[in-house]
Amino acid sequence: MKPGLPPPPPRSIGTPLLMLLLLALVVASFASLDLQWAAFFAPDALTSAREFLAGFTPPETAPAFVARTLGALWETLAMSLVGTLLAVIGGLLLALPGSGRFGAVARGVTRVLLNVLRSIPELVWAALLLVAAGLGPFAGTLALAAHTAGVLGRLFADALENVAPQPEAALRDNGAAPLAAFLYATLPQALPQMLSYTLYRWENNIRAAAVLGVVGAGGLGQMLKYHLSLFQMQSAATVVIAMLLLVAAVDGASFALRRALTR
Template identity: 80%
Template sequence: MPPPPPRSYGTLLLLAALALLVVASFASLPLQWSAFLAPEALGSAAEFLSGFAPPETSPAFLRKCAAALLETLAMSAVGTLLAAAGGLALALPAAGRLGAAMRPPARALLNVLRSIPELVWAALLLVAAGLGPFAGTLALAAHTTGVLGRLFADALENVEPLAEATLRTNGAAPLAAFLYATLPQALPQMLSYTLYRWENNIRAAAVLGVVGAGGLGQMLKYHLSLFQMQSAATVVIAMLLLVALVDALSFALRRALTR
């Protein structure tokens, strides 16, 4: 009989450390479940939610919501397209395609871009670009460039180098070998990453309106600040419909790419 595999004490220690971290997290947080589930709290929540019904359905307001919905969709689409272009441009040096010396600064720049949340980017860019969707679009593009650049760089590094090396051996130029051998292998995964980030940017674009970056989020903040709950309910429904539509479209496109 073959000898039993050696025990992995490192894995056991890691699981024990994670369990200890979870226990310590629950112990350190003031979780007041009794107050949260108290009859008074449930009654207050029910009373608050009842103010959202029925949603505002006047034709003029629905047209206003439709315009804000399209603005949110446009913000997410343009921001994602700009991020895909910027991410690919930074992924090349981050993956070592332009020399080993370019890899650390490109990785550091990508870390900075994705470490700053979209809301912070929007707050910074609103000072320069003013209120409206332009600042929100740039904020989405800045943060998503850092995310996609890192993912694109990892995809390029994980590509099997044999095909490109074969073309280089047969006399192909470095750029041609990259475009015809390496990029086609990584492109489906990169497109899948881009579509997934587009889904996330739909939600982020709706939230960015809270700081004045336009779209449905700005409408939601306006009506909530005036306690116009029925109008806010219509905006929330528009957000849900937009997210569901983009999720379904992105899922269909990803399935088509992976076939």
């Protein structure tokens, strides 16, 4: 240590201890699970897997079936768009009290509500809402909106809490109304981050919407479940390809939009 320099801070044992605990948890997880790797890579298992995958070729390309697949693709895309839009509206409304703008009590209650919304997976929301809304994309859209509102509400609230409060306080000191001060000073600071969160969740909702059809919520997932249940593997392969193309297109569009927002 050089003369005149303060002594280095004492090293904390918290981080190494946390890493050891995580390592112990991983080891315990492998030890507690009955992972039959030998059976998975056995010759019979590999032969069965190869025969199963061979049944997916060639994909179904009949014009009528392709048209139905495109209709289901649009339904999945529409579910993700509407579900994300509803989630943005609900998340923003919950983020305002969740960021502490209306007091500590409102913040605590709203944070608990947001935890409940995002703790329930989309599939569980869909299974619950199918009872009320019936089979079809409406229940899937509401399921996406409910779960994503919890996620975005928490992220939006954190973004609003982390912005600099001085610009809004200066506007209010000069006579601006609270709503106007929020819209012109606080919201513009958090808006780029909030838009980035929204686009990222839209990507996730595309994948979730494709899966929600398994419980009868419409779209590509419902088509996939139907054809797999009838062992129509070639038709199922076409649906899987449509899912991959949709996810890839949305990922590319979302990435380009996020790049444009950060320039």
